[in-house]
Amino acid sequence: MILHRGILDGRAGWYYAFQRVLAEILLSLHLLKAWRQETAPLAKSLTGISTDSL
Secondary structure (H helix, E strand, O other), rough: OOOOOOOOOHHHHHEEEEEEEHHHHHHHHHHHHHHHHHHHHHHHHHHHOOOOOO
16 A cells, blocks of 8 residues: 555545555455354354344
8 A cells, every 4th residue: 555556645545545444344344244144053053042133
């Protein structure tokens, strides 16, 4: 981020950095949601506790 359109490029650089951070956060949330849906049946069968309320 520092070498190519980094935050040192003024307003455009800050905007680019914001876009990258937002994209990473959205991707992480999407992956966590998919992982949670995959592991929910396993967790319920091992512990007897439902993860629906989480």
